[in-house]
Amino acid sequence: MNEDEIEQFNKISLGGESSSASAISQINNKKTLTNQSQKPTNQLKNGLLGWYAICSSKDIKNNQPYSFTIYNEPLVIYKDKEANLRCVKDLCPHRGASFIGGEVIDGELVCPYHGARFSSRGECTNLSRITCNHIVDSNYDNYASKIHLYQYVCKEIGGYIYIYYDGKAKTNLSEFEITDNINNRLLNNYGFDISSYKYEEVVVDFKCDWARVIENHLDILHLFWVHGDTIPDNEVTRDVITSFNQEITREENQIESKYKYKDKSKGEFIRIKFLPPGRIVIYKGQPEEARYIQVLDHIPLSKNKARVIVRHYRKFMKNKLLTDLLLFKQLQHRVFYKVFSEDYMILRTQTYNNQMGYIEKDNVKLLGEDKMVQYYWDWFKSSDIKDHPWELHPKDSDTNTVHEDRSMLYPPANPKLERQNNKSILINVALRILIPVGLILLIL
Numbered sequence: 001m002n003e004d005e006i007e008q009f010n011k012i013s014l015g016g017e018s019s020s021a022s023a024i025s026q027i028n029n030k031k032t033l034t035n036q037s038q039k040p041t042n043q044l045k046n047g048l049l050g051w052y053a054i055c056s057s058k059d060i061k062n063n064q065p066y067s068f069t070i071y072n073e074p075l076v077i078y079k080d081k082e083a084n085l086r087c088v089k090d091l092c093p094h095r096g097a098s099f100i101g102g103e104v105i106d107g108e109l110v111c112p113y114h115g116a117r118f119s120s121r122g123e124c125t126n127l128s129r130i131t132c133n134h135i136v137d138s139n140y141d142n143y144a145s146k147i148h149l150y151q152y153v154c155k156e157i158g159g160y161i162y163i164y165y166d167g168k169a170k171t172n173l174s175e176f177e178i179t180d181n182i183n184n185r186l187l188n189n190y191g192f193d194i195s196s197y198k199y200e201e202v203v204v205d206f207k208c209d210w211a212r213v214i215e216n217h218l219d220i221l222h223l224f225w226v227h228g229d230t231i232p233d234n235e236v237t238r239d240v241i242t243s244f245n246q247e248i249t250r251e252e253n254q255i256e257s258k259y260k261y262k263d264k265s266k267g268e269f270i271r272i273k274f275l276p277p278g279r280i281v282i283y284k285g286q287p288e289e290a291r292y293i294q295v296l297d298h299i300p301l302s303k304n305k306a307r308v309i310v311r312h313y314r315k316f317m318k319n320k321l322l323t324d325l326l327l328f329k330q331l332q333h334r335v336f337y338k339v340f341s342e343d344y345m346i347l348r349t350q351t352y353n354n355q356m357g358y359i360e361k362d363n364v365k366l367l368g369e370d371k372m373v374q375y376y377w378d379w380f381k382s383s384d385i386k387d388h389p390w391e392l393h394p395k396d397s398d399t400n401t402v403h404e405d406r407s408m409l410y411p412p413a414n415p416k417l418e419r420q421n422n423k424s425i426l427i428n429v430a431l432r433i434l435i436p437v438g439l440i441l442l443i444l
């Protein structure tokens with residue numbers, strides 16, 4: 001499927017928009033909500049399969065396939081000869097090797113095992129290299145036509161690489177039935193003018209349940225307690241833990257909650273949007289006026305392994321010289337890493353409790369403040385029943401953990417980058433002090 005065809009699919013799948021907030025009143029008067037007592041309800045059109053943001057455009061290097069897993073399935077992304085992005089199942093059709101450690105040469109994917117090269121259409125372009133001429137059988141040509149790569153539809157928009165994931169890679173992209181419109185994931189579709197912002201980005205890997213990480217990012221209450229000392233906002237501290245008036249809407253493409261201070265003179269605290277299956281958008285006020293937007297994309301690498309791409313868009317501090325001088329990027333990364341490290345142990349142990357069945361056994365009682373979380377689980381449960389994504393590429397305890405081990409690249413699972421960032425801050429601060437002092441000493 002080419003770009004035009006994908007656009008065409010998107011238009012067809014756009015469908016009519018509907019809006020309904022009627023379900024909010026069902027639980028407004030309840031002091032507590034139990035996890036089990038409510039039958040899952042779901043007004044969202046999309047389930048767990050569909051468009052996922054996988055990485056940033058900058059992660060795709062010219063000569064190297066970018067590898068990752070989603071719902072256990074190993075995939076690679078690379079740029080082909082025509083500079084189209086390709087997302088390919090990580091399986092060489094010669095003898096089943098992985099493309100990890102392979103290369104991209106002249107826009108062709110090269111297997112690290114015997115050097116077979118593949119065009120983006122899946123054909124092997126250098127069969128003579130992997131076949132001895134004297135034993136070529138009469139079906140040599142048939143072999144060449146049978147060999148192929150399996151692919152998913154892949155798109156690059158706004159510096160993100162998205163794939164349309166349905167768990168069934170295909171040799172021919174035109175066979176995909178795209179039932180989810182990628183526009184539903186894009187911020188411009190919700191009134192944000194994203195071109196007027198600058199952003200910083202970090203990637204974080206959690207050894208825990210993907211769905212729990214999303215729950216954490218939809219949760220307002222823990223910000224004050226867990227991150228109160230880290231978030232640079234005097235209104236967010238342990239001393240001012242507070243509940244809010246909430247306005248929650250569940251529509252076809254999103255769940256959104258607006259949190260307003262109970263003291264009306266203080267206005268709005270924050271808004272959170274959940275755009276299934278994996279995107280969360282956090283901002284304040286009307287989209288067109290928001291000074292900052294935090295965008296969190298969650299990728300279910302494998303069971304209990306989740307990756308989050310965090311982007312913080314801002315309308316302030318846009319001058320490059322000034323931001324470089326003030327180490328704005330490094331300092332913001334420091335806050336990100338600290339926030340996610342703070343969440344990490346909670347998420348891991350919560351994952352354990354979930355695996356042990358403690359959370360499912362009606363042992364937890366949600367509060368009125370957890371409405372957003374409850375709505376999210378409503379969606380998740382009905383989507384899981386419908387899509388059962390973990391059954392598409394199931395593993396058992398004997399399955400080699402190579403992909404899981406490799407996938408933990410970023411803090412907090414691997415704190416190396418965090419340490420590097422802290423070191424960079426120290427060195428830069430020292431330089432900023434030492435250089436002027438040295439100059440003064442020279443003059444004297």
Ligand code: FES
Nearest residue numbers: 092094095111116
């Ligand atoms: S397994 Fe890939 S070239 Fe042989």
Ligand SMILES: [Fe+2]
Nearest residue numbers: 216222339343
């Ligand atoms: Fe958190």
